[in-house]
Amino acid sequence: MAFRRWWLILALFIIGLGSARGEAPPIAIGFYLPVIRDVPRKDVEVSLRFWIEELAASLNLTFKPIRFYDDLGELRQDMSAGTINYLVATSMGVAQHFSLKELSDGFGGYKAVPDNLLLVVRGAAGIRRLADLSGKRVAMLDHDELSEVYLETLLLKTWGKPAASRLESVSREKRSSSLVHRLFFNQADAALIYRNAYETALALNPQVGQRLQVLKDYSFSGRSPHIGLFSSHVSTEHREIITQGAMRLNETPRGRQVLEIYQADAIVVSTVRELAPFRELLGENRSLKAAAGAPAKKGER
Amino acid sequence: MEMMSGNADAGHSGWSILRWLPTNRMFLRVFGVFGSLLLAMTALYALLIIPLQRDSLLKVMYSQAATVSRSIIQACSDAMLTDDFGFVVEHNLQVLQNNKSVRSVVIVPRRGTAMRIAPEGWVMQENERAALPATAFEKESYGIINDAAGVSHYRYTTPIRFSGVIWGVIRIDFDTSEYEYNIDEMYRQLSYISLLVVLAILFAGYFFTLWLTRPISTISQAASRVARGDLDAHVHVKRNDEIGLLSRSFNQMVDALQQSRDQLENYNQELELKVAERTRELDELNRTLDQRVRDEIAMRKEQENLLIHQSRLAAMGEMIGAIAHQWRQPLNALSLVMQNMRMQHRMGSLTEKSMDRMQEKGEQLVQRMSSTIDEFRNFFKPGKHPEAFRLAQAMRSSAEIMEGVFKNHGIALTMECDETIELFGIPGEFSQVVLNLLSNAKDSVLDSGQAEPRILVRVIRIWDRVQISVEDNGGGIAPELLNKVFEPYFTTKDEGKGSGIGLYMSKMIVENNMNGRLEASNVRGGGARFTINLPAVRKSDSPRLQ
Numbered sequence A: 001m002a003f004r005r006w007w008l009i010l011a012l013f014i015i016g017l018g019s020a021r022g023e024a025p026p027i028a029i030g031f032y033l034p035v036i037r038d039v040p041r042k043d044v045e046v047s048l049r050f051w052i053e054e055l056a057a058s059l060n061l062t063f064k065p066i067r068f069y070d071d072l073g074e075l076r077q078d079m080s081a082g083t084i085n086y087l088v089a090t091s092m093g094v095a096q097h098f099s100l101k102e103l104s105d106g107f108g109g110y111k112a113v114p115d116n117l118l119l120v121v122r123g124a125a126g127i128r129r130l131a132d133l134s135g136k137r138v139a140m141l142d143h144d145e146l147s148e149v150y151l152e153t154l155l156l157k158t159w160g161k162p163a164a165s166r167l168e169s170v171s172r173e174k175r176s177s178s179l180v181h182r183l184f185f186n187q188a189d190a191a192l193i194y195r196n197a198y199e200t201a202l203a204l205n206p207q208v209g210q211r212l213q214v215l216k217d218y219s220f221s222g223r224s225p226h227i228g229l230f231s232s233h234v235s236t237e238h239r240e241i242i243t244q245g246a247m248r249l250n251e252t253p254r255g256r257q258v259l260e261i262y263q264a265d266a267i268v269v270s271t272v273r274e275l276a277p278f279r280e281l282l283g284e285n286r287s288l289k290a291a292a293g294a295p296a297k298k299g300e301r
Numbered sequence B: 001m002e003m004m005s006g007n008a009d010a011g012h013s014g015w016s017i018l019r020w021l022p023t024n025r026m027f028l029r030v031f032g033v034f035g036s037l038l039l040a041m042t043a044l045y046a047l048l049i050i051p052l053q054r055d056s057l058l059k060v061m062y063s064q065a066a067t068v069s070r071s072i073i074q075a076c077s078d079a080m081l082t083d084d085f086g087f088v089v090e091h092n093l094q095v096l097q098n099n100k101s102v103r104s105v106v107i108v109p110r111r112g113t114a115m116r117i118a119p120e121g122w123v124m125q126e127n128e129r130a131a132l133p134a135t136a137f138e139k140e141s142y143g144i145i146n147d148a149a150g151v152s153h154y155r156y157t158t159p160i161r162f163s164g165v166i167w168g169v170i171r172i173d174f175d176t177s178e179y180e181y182n183i184d185e186m187y188r189q190l191s192y193i194s195l196l197v198v199l200a201i202l203f204a205g206y207f208f209t210l211w212l213t214r215p216i217s218t219i220s221q222a223a224s225r226v227a228r229g230d231l232d233a234h235v236h237v238k239r240n241d242e243i244g245l246l247s248r249s250f251n252q253m254v255d256a257l258q259q260s261r262d263q264l265e266n267y268n269q270e271l272e273l274k275v276a277e278r279t280r281e282l283d284e285l286n287r288t289l290d291q292r293v294r295d296e297i298a299m300r301k302e303q304e305n306l307l308i309h310q311s312r313l314a315a316m317g318e319m320i321g322a323i324a325h326q327w328r329q330p331l332n333a334l335s336l337v338m339q340n341m342r343m344q345h346r347m348g349s350l351t352e353k354s355m356d357r358m359q360e361k362g363e364q365l366v367q368r369m370s371s372t373i374d375e376f377r378n379f380f381k382p383g384k385h386p387e388a389f390r391l392a393q394a395m396r397s398s399a400e401i402m403e404g405v406f407k408n409h410g411i412a413l414t415m416e417c418d419e420t421i422e423l424f425g426i427p428g429e430f431s432q433v434v435l436n437l438l439s440n441a442k443d444s445v446l447d448s449g450q451a452e453p454r455i456l457v458r459v460i461r462i463w464d465r466v467q468i469s470v471e472d473n474g475g476g477i478a479p480e481l482l483n484k485v486f487e488p489y490f491t492t493k494d495e496g497k498g499s500g501i502g503l504y505m506s507k508m509i510v511e512n513n514m515n516g517r518l519e520a521s522n523v524r525g526g527g528a529r530f531t532i533n534l535p536a537v538r539k540s541d542s543p544r545l546q
Helices: A001-017 A041-059 A072-081 A093-098 A145-159 A174-183 A195-204 A205-212 A236-251 A253-260 A270-293 B019-021 B025-081 B086-098 B177-227 B242-346 B352-379 B389-409 B429-446 B502-513
Strands: A029-032 A067-069 A086-092 A106-110 A117-122 A137-141 A169-173 A190-194 A211-217 A224-229 A267-270 B002-004 B102-109 B114-118 B123-125 B141-146 B153-160 B163-176 B232-238 B387-390 B412-416 B423-427 B454-462 B465-472 B517-523 B527-535
Touching: A001 B389, A001 B454, A029 A072, A067 A072, A072 A086, A072 A093, A086 A093, A086 A190, A093 A145, A093 A224, A106 A137, A106 A224, A106 A236, A117 A145, A117 A174, A117 A195, A137 A145, A137 A174, A137 A267, A145 A190, A174 A190, A174 A205, A174 A211, A174 B086, A174 B429, A190 A195, A195 A205, A205 A224, A211 B352, A236 A267, A236 B025, A253 B454, A253 B502, A267 B502, B019 B114, B025 B102, B025 B153, B025 B163, B025 B177, B086 B102, B086 B114, B086 B123, B123 B517, B232 B242, B242 B389, B242 B502, B387 B389, B387 B429, B387 B517, B389 B412, B389 B454, B389 B465, B412 B465, B423 B429, B423 B527, B429 B454, B429 B465, B429 B502, B502 B517, B502 B527
Parallel strands: A029 A067, A029 A086, A137 A169, A137 A190, B412 B454
Antiparallel strands: A086 A224, A106 A267, A117 A190, A117 A211, B002 B232, B102 B114, B102 B163, B114 B123, B141 B153, B153 B163, B387 B423, B454 B465, B465 B527, B517 B527
């Protein structure tokens, strides 16, 4: 789902660029790969390059090859050096590695149902409150900064000290669906799952809803754990031209077709302000850790 | 390529499709046979290829199903052994996502709840185990099935084995739309092929059949013209096959016919000339026909009279011979009487009484000789009118005439005759017939040098017919001559002995005058038999004799 959504964002972005052909500077995209989890990485790289090149050619745009990253630190360095001027990454990762001054507003997909982060527990595990997580097996997505910070923050709030020692295990899965399956088949007692993935699992198997329960629901204003933003080095005029072009795609048949295929309801402007809840959560986490005497993680700002 | 010459069909010699299609039956037949054969071959091909193609598609599906099954089992083996069903579901969802032809995967562990994974979702199902075939844990099974909704699937079920231990069963349902599409495609292609065949029949078949039948039809039309008498009809088929040969042969035949007709016309002209000439001759003949007929009749009459005359002369010869034989004894006796008279006179013993006795004796002898002449005269007195007469009497008359001859030559004559039998005819003619036959028999036995010559005359009555046979033992008649003995002037006797008209006249008398038959044959033992077959006279027919 995430892959499709971000492909949509990119496609619309490029189409938006096409609408401003001849006026926008060459666009260099930096793509943080953990954004897309349900598709093999190589497939993501090949397909994204192919589609973007095809769309760019059809739109007569000047385009630099898309760059893929596993490390947000490297992505930030490239953006600082001007190698890339537009990023697609997890919102919490951007909040951790970028200052607001380095970024400018961009655009992305809008879903009517916000992709909240849920703490889901297996009903048979006997977890009724956060304190019951003690001695339980917890699962979350790999390379998902929001899940890491949110779980840590919850447990710091509950127990007042780093929680790793209170849990039996913390496992990390590459796919959201794997989290649901681990819970369902009693390989985990609790998991942090994004709402869309969870509801998809419920749609695939109604028995999931009978066995699992949502214990906590964390919402954020951006409605998506991922975000697309320009570098602050891109001029406001160019950003507006490109963004306005992208917004017009909601009205074109081709744009509506793409939105329908990738299950997005509309393309909307994404702002740097949407990083605020993540930054707040991150700040709360840091405060709690500081209170508990735990060191801050490397790269965090 | 080929054309027909002549003026009769000049208006049809142009090439026209419409002219060929409806009227040329041979074209239609050959075209029909050609087309039927091709259609039959296409149908046969379809009948053979459809099952093979279906089997082939099913084998492809089986191969795909087995591969997918092995792939799933291999990928999930660790997860299955460690009861990591989450991975199993995850993997199979991935399989379903990557393989759109898979409709569902059902994994039934030997212990535990079955999982049913489909593109629309997955679920744990207790009742899946019961839905499996009884042998699902033992061997694989496969085939196309229809579910409750009437949707067809290709279902493949196989046991999941790890190191020989059966862990469970995997059942995969495949979408058959591709199979059905391929089947439809096959039918569609066969339809196209059939359509192409039909077009090929219409196109190639038309020209092929035209190529095959047109020269034949051309020859046929030319033959029809020839049959109507138009010998100018020729065909020009420039081909080196049998049809070309037939064309050349046809032209040769027509040329030969033309020559024959020319000759025939010449013959006719000659014949007409001859007929005209003959007609003239015939007209001339007709004009003189009456005279010719009269001349011919007169000539025939003259010949007949000559024959009769000759016959009579022959009979007279016979009669004279017979008289000579008859007179020989009384003449001897008369000589003796005369000698006795002279002796008695010399001896003076001639008395009045002895003179009277010898005179009486001499008169008796002379009377006898005279009666002999009367007999012969009576015998040959020609009768004018047919009448009933006694056969035995007529036979005896003839025999008595020949009696002297027979005695002189020692010929034994035997006659067996019913005294009551009567015939109708001219007695003299019949006696002449009998005399001819007896004379013939006499000559035959004498010529043969038979030591005991004999003649047998036998009369037999068979109902209302009388059969008179005269047999001798004179050696018979050569078989090749049996049909010739009744021809006039035919004789085997030495020159001067036979005239060759006796048997001819006898046959004429018997068959023309007495309504009978006279036939010659040979008898066993060496002899000839002449048989007269005559109608007998019934008592009621001859009141005068009674």
